[in-house]
Amino acid sequence: xxLFEKKEKISRKEFRDIFRKKxxxxxxxxxxxxxxxxKTKMEEKLFKREAIGFTSKEKYDRFVSRMRVEKYxxxxxxxxxxxxxxxxxxxxxxxx
Numbered sequence: 742x743x744l745f746e747k748k749e750k751i752s753r754k755e756f757r758d759i760f761r762k763k764x765x766x767x768x769x770x771x772x773x774x775x776x777x778x779x780k781t782k783m784e785e786k787l788f789k790r791e792a793i794g795f796t797s798k799e800k801y802d803r804f805v806s807r808m809r810v811e812k813y814x815x816x817x818x819x820x821x822x823x824x825x826x827x828x829x830x831x832x833x834x835x836x837x
């Protein structure tokens with residue numbers, strides 16, 4: 742199920758429920774899972790410090806784009822690979 746399949750905006754609670762339950766195994770990643778800590782960091786980056794927030798498809802896409810920029814700023818190849826995995830997971834979750 743894609744995040745924005747039926748709605749234009751979703752709440753932080755809806756996002757968290759889908760995001761934390763979604764299986765983050767992607768082809769070519771060695772079947773490594775993102776732990777709860779990594780998922781929480783991504784969620785906090787998307788929603789900032791808003792207690793009850795909403796996100797739209799556009800905001801979500803901008804977040805993924807910012808992660809791509811971040812990937813090219815990181816000098817460590819291992820970190821680049823981790824960010825790439827996160828981007829692919831988020832794109833899959835977003836329905837792309």
